[in-house]
Amino acid sequence: MSITTVATQAFAGQRPGTSGLRKKVTVFQQAGYLENFVQAIFDVVPELKGGTLVLGGDGRYHNRAAVQTILKMAAANGVAKVLVGQGALLSTPAVSCVIRKHGAVGGIVLSASHNPGGPDGDFGIKYNVTNGGPAPEKITEAIYQRTTTISEYHTYSSADIDIEALGEYTLGGMQVVVIDPVSDYAELMESLFDFAAIRAWFASGKRMRFDAMCAASGPYATRIIEGLLGAPKGTVVNGVPLEDFGGLHPDPNPVYADDLVAHLTAADAPDFGAASDGDADRNMILGRNFIVTPSDSLAVMAANATLVKGYAGGIAGVARSMPTSCAVDAVAKKLGLPCFETPTGWKFFGNLLDAGKVTLCGEESYGTGSGHVREKDGVWAVLFWLNLLAVTGKSVEEIVTAHWKTYGRHFYSRHDYEALDIEAANGLMTHLRSQLASLAGQAFGSYTVALADDFAYDDSVDGSRSEKQGIRIIFTDGSRVVYRLSGTGTEGATLRVYLEKFEADTSRHGVATQTALADLIQIAGEVAQIATRSGRTQPTVVT
Ligand code: VG1
Ligand code: CO
The missing domain is CATH 3.30.310.50 (Alpha-D-phosphohexomutase, C-terminal domain)
Structure with a gap:
């Protein structure tokens, strides 16, 4: 077992887009394609040498193989410790949470989000920095530039590590800890939301349907909503992550989550419906016979934030991506809060959150989040709404239509x-x-x-x-x-x-x-x- 340096040739087109590098699985399966991009990360972020790296993905096809490749390259590049999600799974917001909680230098997220998975589907890779958020353009551009001239990468030849069970290993001089993907995240959620109130809401007979779309949110929603919050078994559907998402298109909108919409419009519809995407950073919110537009969801959250435990002290300000509707601007104006307009993509919110200028952020593309991590967060948004429903006793439709009355x-x-x-x-x-x-x-x-x-x-x-x-x-x-x-x-x-x-x-x-x-x-x-x-x-x- 030893470190080897492998000669490689640059691939064209490795510039990250709105959220990392996304290509067909078959593109990533070319010898050296993933390795070049990963080596470029190590070359551009020298702090990773001797530091901690978080590693995981949305559970899609090729995640496990990519994790093994990256673990060996991390060992050869002098990383001191890698925290890897069991089964290669870590939702995007959970990566952000784990980076922050454990003081990691950064994290690698293996995800193509809502894009279809499986051998003929898509794959993706994204680097997150020390604040837990997506690397800013300065870094993604440097990684890209590095991929255009790369000629070798470093790897450590050894057998694969068993990432299916919790455990600790060493790979050369590097420590590998296979972590439970949910526990750090669940603990953070418990600190933000009134779990007792939500438990009481479920105990009173209220019903919910959470569609995890066979993607990363399943284990999080099951442990938190059915476990900690006492919702009946079966509240979370499609809760087991599958490498091809069961053939579903895990994009939580009325088109691809049409089955959920049908359940919320049926005669025996539950009180609340929600769905999340491939990597669990998006959310769709529904009431009985009622669909909440993501831009409205952000505005409702901002208007009602002080009713929710983690935000009871008030919020510093709000931010939305430019195409997101101005509904939240109306709330900010009325409440006298600063309101920022950023380009599309979560990476633009990081600086505002780090500087304490904003607390809540959102995008029209079913993304909402707050300063608790540096990614948009699907399960968080669902818990925020659950908390609101529990403390107000109102329905989703009542909350949103009352909001329109006040703000237009x-x-x-x-x-x-x-x-x-x-x-x-x-x-x-x-x-x-x-x-x-x-x-x-x-x-x-x-x-x-x-x-x-x-x-x-x-x-x-x-x-x-x-x-x-x-x-x-x-x-x-x-x-x-x-x-x-x-x-x-x-x-x-x-x-x-x-x-x-x-x-x-x-x-x-x-x-x-x-x-x-x-x-x-x-x-x-x-x-x-x-x-x-x-x-x-x-x-x-x-x-
Ligand atoms: C889309 C959305 C954008 C979101 C991005 C990543 O980007 O429009 O709002 O931040 O996806 O979300 P684009 O460039 O295709 O419009 V995710 O959940 O796919 O990581
Ligand atoms: Co996503």
Whole structure:
């Protein structure tokens, strides 16, 4: 058993996207592909030498093989200790929690989140830094640059470690601890939420359905909701993580979690429904016959935070990604809280959270979180809502409709056009950019453009600037259309069109979302020439 240095050739295209490097499993299975990226991490983060690394993933196909490869490379690169989740499993928020709790230098998350899994599906890898959050662009870019010139990697030749059971091992000079993936996380949740109140809520006969979609949230939800909170067995469904997610598409939205939606609209619907994605950082919240839009969920959390144990002392401020609706802005304004607008992707919230400028953050893409970790957190969001239901005694629908009465309703929808021809999608964005200078002042039906720009973000903490983060067209009444190309897909390009319209009039809050947004949908299609340029007359996914 010894350290060996292996010659390798650089692969093109290893630049991390919105959330790490995501490619087909078959791409990652090429000799050296994963190794090059991992060696680049060790080269760019010298503190890992002699430090602690956290390692785990969403349980998808290739996780276990990748963990063994990374353990051997970590040993050869001088890492002192690796905390690895049993069965290679650690949800994304749990990695963040474990990094922070155990003072690790960083963590490697093996996940392609909600993208399909299995041998023909997707795989992904992401590096998280010492605060527990996704590496900022400065580091992901340095890792990428390193992959373009890499010529060798280091590994330790030895037999695989048994990661299926808890235990401690040594690999050369490195200690490996196989940890229970749930316990640190469950302890953190217990410190934030009123478990006694939630237990009483369940004991009073209230019912819930949590759909883990055969992905990483299953063990967390089962241990916490059915175990610690006493919900009846069967409350968590699809609770065992499977390498191919049981063929499901673990993307918690009304399209892919349609089975959950059907249960919440059935005659015997439970009081509360929730789902999470592949790596358990996303959440979908439902009431009986009622779907909560993620942007509204963030706003409701901000408005009611002081009712929840861990936030009873008040929150410092809020942040949302630019395409996320302005519902939370309305709450911040009323409560006198600072409100930040960041580019898409959780990495932009880290500095604000570290600086204590914000407590709650959210994205329209079913992501919400707080300063308890540095990732969005699906199970946390579900427990937040459970805590709210338990202490108010109200239903989900009552809470949200009362919120709209107070703050007005921000109708919101996202239209995705998936697997587009890359050149056509880039052409569409270029065409949009070419119109930016002339759009302001133009009228489209009853809407007049107040501002059109390509969103750029100046980080108020470290002064970094991120450009070209999405085209936004803001109308004089505050309605918005935003266009972005996805940075997480693995096939062609995905155009995301985000649509938002504010409605103060309570009598119009019951209108169907797509109806309320119909005019904006048409304008969005016209301005971007979506049909002619993409060849599509309808979006692939509407959320
Ligand atoms: C998408 C979402 C974004 C989210 C990202 C990672 O990115 O839009 O809000 O942060 O996924 O989430 P994009 O670039 O495809 O729009 V996850 O749960 O996939 O790690
Ligand atoms: Co995810």
